[in-house]
Amino acid sequence: MNLLEEAEKEYKSLLSVNQVKFKAKLGLATIYYQLKKYNVCNVILEQLIKDKQENASVLSLYASSLLKSKEVEEFYLVYKEILKVKRVRFERDLEILLKLENINLDGESKKTYVDKLIGLDRIKGMKFVKKEIEARVIIPLTDSYTNSSSLGKGILLYGPSFCGKKTFAKAIADEVNARFIELNTEKVLKDWLKEGRLKLEEFFNHIKNQTPCVVFIENLIDSCPTKALKKAFTIALINYIDKLNSLEDGVFFILSSDTPWKIDKKMFENGRIQEKILIPPPDQEYREVYLKEKLAEIPTISIDYTNIAKATESYTFQDIELMIDNTIEAKLEECIVDGISKPLKTKDLQLIINSYRTKIDQWFSKAKRKAEQNSDFTEFLSDILFYMNIKKIS
Structure with a gap:
């Protein structure tokens, strides 16, 4: 009999004594949680809640157990109750779940949380890319002994469309335990002259109250229909980014682009965007x-x-x-x-x-040509050529 089994036996014996019944039940539920018997744990805690004996500890354990047993709808209801108990301290699994897009802090459930994988673990395969991101982004952001200022205020994820740039951005947010907030560039650019600028200003005012956060700006510049709009949007975006001390303010930017050769070089100046990481097709x-x-x-x-x-x-x-x-x-x-x-x-x-014929070869051939022709884009060339050589793309 191991220590957890001995504890389970001891707590069961205490249940016969009325004055310690609450602590015994909570202790027994905790033991079942540690034994990964989440359904039994839930039954005990549900009885405590039914008997009006819930407190911060009960609700926190119950929410965590529901998370482990993937009972998301029930978890969401308990989570709303937890918000009323300000002194509660969540365990790491619960903290991370609250910061995922699936259940946000505004009390809106967006979609079902299918699994408990977090961070880079949510991405199967892609080992080389994950190692690159861990070494060049995650470690500098989380290791206090590393000079995180070398990252600037953010990074660029680039590559062909539909290869998972947003998924990697979410994984980075999970790894550094930050909220994931996305700027919808299409909505901003759609009506730039009327409401677009105001929407951009409102967005940056909003993120100041959501720190620590990872701000994801998808398809940067790719959606701009004209050069004039591209220039106006880029200038406005740079101004807002420069107003933030970024890492000191708890804000880290992840930009993505399918056409990185179109990005204004000013975006990479003055420590704004330092690292550029290629996200290739899924392996x-x-x-x-x-x-x-x-x-x-x-x-x-x-x-x-x-x-x-x-x-x-x-x-x-x-x-x-x-x-x-x-x-x-x-x-x-x-x-x-x-x-x-x-x-x-x-x-x-x-x-x-x-x-069926994929168009990936066309993207890499074009990217190689652009990198060779544009001096501002040459630093992308080595990663592009490396992938092309591996996949034998001419």
Whole structure:
């Protein structure tokens, strides 16, 4: 019998004594939590709450246990009660969950929290990119012995569309235990002359009260339809970034771009954006996980996910989705002709893959050409050439 089992036995014996019943129940619930018997833990805590014996400790443990057992809807209700108890101290899992986009601090539940993976662990595969981000971004931001000022006020994630730049940005926010806040550049640029500038000002006023935070600015400049708008937006953005002491104010910027050669070089001056990290298409492990997610609710039979992931080399997430959609469409036509429904098979996916061509090679060829032609973009060239050599892209 280990120590936790002995403690469980001791707490059960204490339940017969009325005056210690509350502490015994809470202690027993804590033991079950540590034993990872979350459902039993929840039952005990629910009884305490029903008997009007809840306090900060009960609610905090209950919320954590609900998180562990993935009962998100119930967790959200308990979380709202926790907000009323200001003295409560959350454990790290709970703190991180509250800062994720899935359940925000405004009390709005945006979508179901599927798993408990946080930080870079949420991304399968992509080991080289994760090591780069850990060494060049996360360690400097979290290690007090490292000169984090070398990062400037933020970083740039660049690469082809639909390769997971936002996912990596969220992972960085998780790793440094900061809120993830996104600037919708399309909305700002859509009506720049009327309300766009005001929206940008409101956004930067808002983030001052949300620190520590990672501010994600997606598709920087990519959405600008004209050079004049690009220049105006860039100047305004730089002015707002310069007004913040960034790391001292608890704000770190992550910019993303599919066309980094279009970014004004001023964005990289005066310590604004220092590190530039290439986010390439998902590797085989990441593609396999994504395939399983996308086919989870579609009738299939004996899908060879590993071989399909191998066959989709250099596919972006959008390419994978299009491939699946085309496969489903072809299968539906087959079912209509035969008059019976049929699940998707490996060969169905393989047929579409054989006729599908990704445009990744075109992006890298263009990026290489731009880097060679533009002196302001030459520092990107080594990473681009490195990836092209590995993947044998000419």
